[in-house]
Amino acid sequence: MTQQPICTTCPYCGTGCGVLASIDGAVGLKVKGDPDHPANFGRLCSKGSALGETIIPDGRLHTPQINGQPASWDAALDMVADAFSTTIAKHGPDSVAFYVSGQLLTEDYYVANKLMKGYIGSANIDTNSRLCMASTVAGQKRAFGTDTVPGTYEDLELADLVVLTGSNLAWCHPVLYQRIVAAKAARPSMKVVVIDPRRTATCDLADMHLALKPGTDVALFNHLLNQINDLGAVDAQFVSAHVSGFADALDVASATDGSVTGLTDSELAAFAALWIGTEKTVTVFSQGINQSDHGADKVNAILNCHLATGRIGKPGCGPFSVTGQPNAMGGREVGGLANMLAAHLDIENATHRDAVQTFWSSPTMAKHQGLKAVDMFQAISEGKIKALWVMCTNPVVSLPDADAVKSAIAGCDFVAVSDLSATTDTAVLADVVLPATGWGEKDGTVTNSDRTISRQRALMSPTGQSRHDWEIISDVARRMGYEGFDYETPAQIFREHAQLSGVAANQGKDFDISGLAGISDADFEALQPTRWPVRANGAKSDRFFADGGFFTPTKRANMLPVLQPAPKEQPAALPYRLNTGRIRDQWHTMTRTALAPRLNQHYGEPFLELHPEDALALGLRPADLALVESLYGTTILRVLVTDRVAPGSVFAPIHWTGETSSAGRVSVLVPPSTDPTSGQPDSKAAPVAIKPYAAEWYGFAACETDFTPSTEYWAKARSTTGWRVELADKSAPDDWQEYARALFGINDAQISSVTDPARNIARVALHKSGKLIAALYAASTPVSVSRNFASELIGTDGHGALAGQAGANQPDPGATVCACFNVGVNTILSAIESDKLMSVDAIGQALSAGTNCGSCKPELAAILNSALSRAAAE
Template sequence: MKDLDLMPANATCTTCPYCGVGCGVLASPDGAGRLKIKGDPAHPANQGRLCSKGSALGETVDSDGRLLAPQIDNRSASWDDALDLVATRFKDTIAKHGPDAVAFYVSGQLLTEDYYVANKLMKGFIGSANIDTNSRLCMASTVAGHKRAFGTDTVPGTYEDLELADLIVLVGSNLAWCHPVLYQRIVAAKNARPNMRIVVIDPRRTATTDIADLHLQITPGTDVALFNRLLSEIHQQGAVDADFVSKHVTGFSDTLDAATSADAGVTGLSHADLTQFLNLWVRTEKTVTIFSQGVNQSAQGTDKVNAILNCHLATGRIGHPGMGPFSVTGQPNAMGGREVGGLANMLACHLDIENPDHRALVGGFWSAPAMPEQPGLKAVDMFRAVSDGRIKALWIMCTNPAVSLPDADFVRDAIAGCDFTVVSDLTNTTDTARLADVVLPATGWGEKDGTVTNSERVISRQRGVLPAPGQARHDWDIIADVGRRMGWQNAFDYSCPAEIFREYAALSSLAAAQGKDFDISGLAELSNSEYDALRPTRWPVSRRDRPAGRMFADGRFFTATGRANMLPVEQATMEPSTPRQYRLNTGRIRDQWHTMTRTARAPRLNQHYGEPFLEIHPEDALALGLKPAELALVTSDHGTAVLRVLITDRTRPGTVFAPIHWTSEYASAGRICTVVPAITDPVSGQPDSKAADVLIAPYAPAWYGFAVSTTKLDPKTDYWATARHISGWRSELAGLQTPENWEDFARALFNTPNAEISSVIDPSKSTARIALHENGVLIGALYAAPEPVAVARSHVAALLGDPGSAALAGRPGADQPDPGATVCACFNVGVNTIVSAIAEQNLLSVEAIGEALEAGSNCGSCRPELASLLNATLGQAAAE
């Protein structure tokens, strides 16, 4: 791996704010308001690796667009006025309507200390359990499955198991894009041990299938049937660990009976592929099954989790090196939020809200005046309660539910109609913040100070490197200040995150005494300086004699019996879509994160995919009359989206895929969750984000356009999507009616009435190319045509700020090669550059491309695309 830049000696060790891998980062100020970034070679999670998003963190921390002072009704206000208003409105609402009339909706991007204080305020002092988190959308089914099987939400293994396994099965996980550093650790392990086998179970062919020995392109939603069939095969081949089951497991017979009656035919897999998978799994002792959102985000997510756990429990493949079920979390502190009780149905330290002894323990520890006796409202139900008026005061922290929740238009309208809404965030321009009565400026990554927990139970420090901009404050500090203003001075009299962490660690000792797994009591007496210096540490860290490595190696679980539970699960009936409907799968792309609040600020992260898109199979595109790069209208009973058409056989016929990231800030109609119904798993409450039935039709504009500009545009066109570029902004446009005068249209679009214009307009072809100059430099250019515009986008964007005399051509001259669309975001290497290098330098491997261009030599998440380009280019050369 090559460094992107040399790192000064004064680097701060911190932790990446993106996925649950929990990579260590070395960050140091560059003197210009940004940070120089490098992977921390001493961190056990990433060992110096970073993905494209992590590598670009330094480009996301400037104060441009940040909220610098509190706002009340869109006007700047003092902190005293804003927090007095928040405290008063919450107190008055509770007094008039009871504690369940208020709610907090929090986030896996909060630090553990933030989470702890919010949970304490809501559950211990307000007296309601109406605090839930966007982790409900991410890993709630795993939490429920773990609790049903193990008694607690325990992740058994460590990342080392991924390198020690002889077989890795990836279920519903595009690890190459969503957890790239773990993917690269597996790639390295497979290169070192070529006999390692990898199976990918996913309806789509993704970047992760590049390393698969077997790709099972399963019918969406049929995971329970597959793993029930596996359990039956385990029994038939005599692979049950009878001693382990008899001593440490309950429910085996009933679970096996349910599995034996299952029909694996619904999976749609061929007999050969199914048999190969069953034999691989059954005959390979050192097997790790990794699962993620494709399992969790389902109306049957919890049963899917338990179907996987059943197979590992039946074989005793749990708690030992190189084997076990492994849930990889989607957010940087989803685990920390689960541990601290951030979910509406949990208490801190994995204690249970419905257990009176646990409530009494936590309430007594906090000296709490009131503790809720029942779980609060989970995310989807919470916003239904906001809509119908049961919740009258709402505080949303560090998340964007008007985009991310299913039935997003309903959620947006519910927030807008709430009596009183508070949002804490970095900016007031998110879809959610625009709806709030009060917006509070919070610190972000690079400024925050506290801890996070990653997918392998490692607690890491996130440390501040930059000063907070303007009047921004830490989330724990804001929440605690409101708690004091509501009358609970002593309970929320915190001066630093170390103090909160010590309290939390002390509480974990009491939880451990109740037989729970979570125990960091060994850290309860850390001094402030020891907390500041804390290195990555896997829990449990106990005052007792408890190992901190793999869990369950001794066969002891955290249930009332001390045994693990196998649970009979049945495959739900798969309702067929009507002939006109398509099954929509949603998910992430490589270079963006959640709703783009942070990643969209980094120009290089916008170059791989610059606008929302719809992956559709060629057969379906032909039937619908859709051509490449045209626009598609996607509709359901809940909403609509307009997306760029990407025709690919990566999807199965009858299924389509769209990314979750785009918001109203960056696209006119890219909020894909508007079309997703709010169907949830009955056990976990997690929404099914992978199976919406949608209608698709051509969106037929009169014209398509592409524009580059030095400033962000505010298009009034029927369709638009905009993204930062290193020189300014680039925008895709479309309109249902052709402008009468293209030059007038361009002046209005760029808001430059006095700019000098040069243009080439052909009315007979309905095409226009317009360049706008001020003071001799290019400030904007527009290209329009009746079909998707063919223009060298990266080239014309790079002309901004220069004389730009060649802008009207829309493509570079012979002496200025067009790099093409970005493939490697780490080093900004385009597709044309790669293809030319392969041909001209006779490059024969992905490694050779890395040596020649650096592409693929940092995070490696573009390596599958490099391999595809290599094969296509070499194949074309051979054909010629």
């Protein structure tokens, strides 16, 4: 029996896509895009499309744990409350901290912020949003007086020019990318510029790709500002009426040498001419701008250009920050950052503090900003913070200098973790682990990148004894003796949040949803996507600042003089610059996406993009393993040789953890350097050294059950039939059959094998009851075996297992290209040849590949072009 679809919101990026989800007794959870949601109009990316595969019981924590053992809720909550109360009594409120997450719902976030700032009396609550959008918050507050996103998603389609800077939108916000693709197809005169040192999938759409030197964004936009002035494009009326600081900003910009970007004079001139000559211009920016030790200045360099031209808050033009997490915006609205108060109020403003304390009727109020994420964990390592509560995030994997973070948490006097699992890299270090509800069970609201509030609705009952985060926090608060936490529903918390926004509006702030302060439980349940502000008088507005009205004391925007920092020389011992980021089908630390087999097929292990010149100099070939070292840690990554990166620059994804790989936590390489204004870490410029990992043997294994190898290198992923694992080590076993039994933990299976000791080649198949249950392939070089074919043989009779390749009558789809429809490269090549396909659209019509989220279209185009080139040469 299938339930009626429930309208909810995707839990991944800040796009905030609407999802229609229903429980089907035959197939489990069915999901599709909500055609009526204004963020996505029915589109979903590969991750959103696979949400149904992630709602499984595997790995879920069912009961609280104390010191790794099951415990009652009363015992666990009493322990948390007592630890925090005792620590505060002995060492003061700043001796405790919360580290929370942009994946919490607004109601969870609100209660956590209220407890820490208004009752404990410390601002030591920060969020993993510090790692992705803090520089935007700082830049927008400096320019606008508040953390305000001026525009809307519709502006992406109304623009005549979309500039994407520091944003691989095709992979990181695929639905927004597809909205631009559709707009450009409907209006071919629309132009797209991509500014990125790396050639990404997003460049497939670009009319102009500016591959500037890493970290020179300020110089580029300062050059643009100077050209805006020289070519007479300043909106003098707007600047005169609504902007301060123009002359100082221009003085600095005019002294900036655009050549430091590494772009040619013609490239700089073409970009300036296009930007200046196109009134309807939207500049979209994301992590490539934010994740920098001068990210706030990068943001202000962009804002300066829009303010100087008055291109802000009007249909089809303005600066636009796209957020990385589903509720990064909601967390900013409730004051989830250590330097903010709820409702965009300022923690260091006594009037604002008094207003919030009065509203909460709270016993105290934090009087100064707390420790930002990197500083917080440094304080933990120094013993200044003695009790820590981590909620819905995995800092041992995601924070820079991650090994030091791990040591800090391990040495902290008391650590509580609220999460879905007790096996994350962070949860295994905790004294108490509290089972929290996850997507599909949670109930509340999130806010996306264009200020649209959407409902996340429960589809099913909580797993085991798991509870909502707001319930857990409220219960601890009551146990600590605090009143004001008698919440019974998320609607009750939302109403309080909305009421407080009215207090902020009276203080001259932008965030105002006081028009929803009287929402009933029934209306909250039925709440449709709603963009703020929603004022008490019913007034709404889609955009900010077209006619001024900034939130500074003068009501004028501030243009800031921002300097391009001098280039940093790479240390001789660490000659490569590491850029980190996301890949198409994975999300953050993979606690959800790794559960979906099809999301593990595109890239199944951590990797390093390396330019061919660098690979040659280092003696590294495609598929070799590289040992990557910085001053802070070491990883082992699979080599992907590509000219997508420039010589001297390398790229690695952030997603792999200690659960999914032996040495793939890339954040161990990243230094803990931060932007002095925003506190955001620089995750794009880690100096590293690279050398071959001297493996004696490489391996690939597939098994119906999970296992963790003892090899120095391993990386594992779910497959449709069980698990697949990449292996390597510096010493080879003497007996491959015995090694295979030990590797898989299987002693009662029949074994067949083919070995060649002279070449260190071995292939071992394990059968039970006539079915293949595991297989191991080993060689002295990276193993040549069809991974998907070998994995799909598990659970069958295993015919062809020792060959590791499909026979003539066994089609091998090859490596997955389209995760939405699970279409492999061999299937695509076969269709191109047999059906004479001549376009990406034709591939989509034949195989469906690329017809959902579209993020694989650049790869489809590359496969098609290569196939057509080979055919023409024959």
